[in-house]
Amino acid sequence: MLNTIANHRSIRRYTDRPVDDSLLRTIVEAGTRASNTGNMQTYSIVATRSADVRKALMPAHFNQPMVETAAVVLTFCVDFCRFGHWCRLRDAEPGFGNFESFISAAIDASLAAQNVCLAAEAHGLGGCYLGTTTYNPDVIIEALGLPRGVMPVTTLTLGYPAEDPGRTERLPVEAVLHMETYHQCTDADIDRLYAEKESLPQNRQFVAENNKRTLAQVFTDVRYTRANNEHFSRVLLDTLRRQGFDI
């Protein structure tokens, strides 16, 4: 367990070896063992292997090749469609078309996703999360036929690794761990906590390739700009409302 967690890397290149139904069920079942709100299991996992559906998913993920080359593409969704259906069949009136229900279920879907990721890795697979899921949820809804009450949250591409990259750096634990209450960093804390990250050759190269002066500018001016974040926020909100969540 601890080795699996410690050795996690995002794997973006895969061999041709398929993931069969039995292994797929095993890792999805591992996902369902995660804690979830009220044990309502208000999530679903769509497993895509066919060329047609991958093709429909590609633009949602900005044509990242893993969507085509992975053995399987798993889309984790908030799902109040199934639970609501059960409620109505049992003379119960569901009231889950709201922000709180969506957030709780999105957290639950994420906990399940991380179980699936680790279980897959323990079985020799490697994977990569696609954050693009919340950028283009409308395209994913269309591609996967997600009904009202269902909203994609994250995607995990999985396959047998055809690469063996090093682990990505992380900030020192002190950066994220706060004792008792939150402690705001001083400027000197920031300098110290980010020093190693900023000094890494790959990150220096990243700054140079993007013609920026600092690594932070690569994030704010190139990769995660305010304009893009605000555009994708509008798409995400509009899509959530269309799927039945009042926000």
Added chain:
Amino acid sequence: MLNTIANHRSIRRYTDRPVDDSLLRTIVEAGTRASNTGNMQTYSIVATRSADVRKALMPAHFNQPMVETAAVVLTFCVDFCRFGHWCRLRDAEPGFGNFESFISAAIDASLAAQNVCLAAEAHGLGGCYLGTTTYNPDVIIEALGLPRGVMPVTTLTLGYPAEDPGRTERLPVEAVLHMETYHQCTDADIDRLYAEKESLPQNRQFVAENNKRTLAQVFTDVRYTRANNEHFSRVLLDTLRRQGFDI
């Protein structure tokens, strides 16, 4: 790994044995190994052990005793305060006060939380997630001194187990796993998928204790009512806006 995942139970009763700083750092470091958007690590984990801070957290969690009795209470937060601070010190203008950034970071914080949960369990600890975190985020912000840009997402209480409950039932894998695209259940599917859950003695007792006719009604009329969900949605949205996220 696979056994740890398969054997997960929510543990709500703990022995007096403390969790020391070294073990705390180890499990939090395991959390940081989870994938995260752009490796920005826009989350923080507040570890509370002192009686005073627990006391301030108690009402946020509706006085669930685990907040007082666990060896440590971990509050997982979206955190754009630290990342934004770094950006501004590096001549970069952060644009993360929006819905998309919040959701991405909330997913990342959840993936980290599940790593921490599993690492803790691999070290002999047991824990319980508190979904109340998104019900009363304003109380938690006050108790933990969370600055603008920081928003609590989930809480995990951890300690050495003083109970050994059975695993909670789950729906059959077919209920959550969809092949290729989403497949809507028929009424007969719902009857079949929920049959075992509805037949369990503890769930039948649950229905009887709550004077309801069906298990679904316990969820919609007692535990997760529309009125409560909508109330908590308003609190959550108001709090998010106050913490600097434009929605």
